[in-house]
Amino acid sequence: MNVTVFCSAFDLDERYTGPAREFARLLGERGHTLVWGGSHAGLMGLVADEAKAAGGKLVGVSVELLSHKTYQGADELVMTRDLAERKAVLLARADAIVVLVGGLGTLDEVTEVVELKKHGLHIKPVVLLDTEGFYQGLRTQLDRMEAEGFLPKPLDQLVRFAQDPAEALALLEG
Structure with missing residues (x-):
């Protein structure tokens, strides 16, 4: 399965890197x-290193703006013109999407793939790994949207939340 992973490009605390490392190893x-x-x-680099060390194949989708940060050693590297094209390629290459902790770019990516799924433009599973309750604020907002009629279908048909890496992978493989 091709699993697109959205996550931070920043160095983070072990409470975030540990679960990300475990997810990539399982992958x-x-x-x-x-x-x-x-x-x-x-x-991003940590996840790639761990997945590769565990025998996984790597497909990087970078953008010209960030070409100086591309991962050396990917099995395939796709360069895109801009961030919008990169998101489109990341979704197109995915059989499933997992969202690890991240900042504004990651939030932008997850909201776009969920919005596209809401409109029936894909049916790929989307799972947020809620490490240390990182996505509880987003979960609260999405629950409110569902409760108040802003979503055309049940939230769990659009996105699922996992508490640990094994659960995240099980939701994809299930």
């Missing part, structure tokens, strides 16, 4: 392909 051990933002920086 590689199970023979899945990591499709990610193509960077060697921060959590």
Whole structure:
């Protein structure tokens, strides 16, 4: 399975890197392909290193703006013109999407893939790994949107939340 992973390109605390490392290891051990933002920086680089060390294939999708941060050693590297094209390629190459901790770019990516799923433009599973309750604020907002009629279908048909790496992978493989 090609699993697109959205996550931070910043160096983070072990409470975030540990679960990300475990998820990437499981991904590689199970023979899945990591499709990610193509960077060697921060959590992105750590996830790529771990998936590769565990036997996974790597498909990086980078953007010209960040070409100086591309990961050396990916099995395939796709360069895109801009961030919008990169998001489109990341989604197109995915059989499933997992969202690890991240900043504004990661939030932008997850909201776009969920919005596209809401409109029926893809049916790929989307799972947020809620490490240390990182996505509880987003979960609260999405629950409110569902409760107040802003979503055309049940929230769990659009996105799922996992508490640990094994659960995240199980939701994809299930």
